Amino acid sequence: MKTPPFLALSITAAIALSSGAAFAESDGETLFNKKCGTCHSLEQGVHKVGPSLAGIIGRRAGGTNFANYKALQGASFTWNLENINEWIADPKKFIGKPTAMTVKVKKDDERAAIIAYITGKDN
Ligand code: HEC
Numbered sequence: 001m002k003t004p005p006f007l008a009l010s011i012t013a014a015i016a017l018s019s020g021a022a023f024a025e026s027d028g029e030t031l032f033n034k035k036c037g038t039c040h041s042l043e044q045g046v047h048k049v050g051p052s053l054a055g056i057i058g059r060r061a062g063g064t065n066f067a068n069y070k071a072l073q074g075a076s077f078t079w080n081l082e083n084i085n086e087w088i089a090d091p092k093k094f095i096g097k098p099t100a101m102t103v104k105v106k107k108d109d110e111r112a113a114i115i116a117y118i119t120g121k122d123n
Contacts, residue, residue, distance in 0.1 A: 028117025031110055035103055042118065051074060057081065057119050071099035081119070085111050 020071050034041075039049035046052050051066035062072035072095070077083065086094045088111055091101040105111045 027110075028113035028115075028120075030106075031114050032117050034040070035105060035110075036114065039103075053118055056084065071095040071097045071098065071101075081115060084115060084118075088114065 022046075029104070036053075040051070040053045041048055042053050044052060044054040045064075046054075047066045049068075051064045051069070055108070059079055060067045061077050061079055062073035063075075071091070079087075087101075088103070088105045090104050091099050105114065
């Protein structure tokens with residue numbers, strides 16, 4: 001039986017998606033090193049230009065002993081998969097005030113890969 005074109009397409013898409021997920025972690029690592037690593041470490045208590053991101057999901061924003069919080073100083077929310085996604089898409093827009101975190105990751109798949117990498121490190 002010949003596969004109907006729409007089915008063939010969705011199978012291709014499914015394969016592309018699942019292999020995308022398989023690659024996401026290593027992509028995430030590369031992207032993290034390129035776009036975040038200069039300012040952030042994933043090691044507990046190791047702060048650079050920005051605070052350590054160890055255990056970031058479930059952690060209170062601005063909640064480490066990092067000395068240079070600005071926009072996140074005194075914040076009263078907790079990081080989860082959704083708000084971290086918004087934050088790295090556009091930190092200033094998300095928080096509504098100036099921040100030293102100036103990087104914007106515009107592509108959805110890049111943000112997803114970075115977040116998968118960061119949270120994979122948490123477990
Ligand atoms: C130019 C340096 C710089 C880069 C690059 C950078 N950040 Fe940040 N980041 C900061 C600073 C500074 C803060 C603190 C912001 C504030 O309080 O205004 C911060 C805060 C954060 C926080 C909140 C931490 C907390 O303790 O609440 C997260 C999450 C975060 N960054 C993720 C990322 C990710 C993911 C990337 C890469 C896409 C990234 N950052 C790239 C400097 C940077």
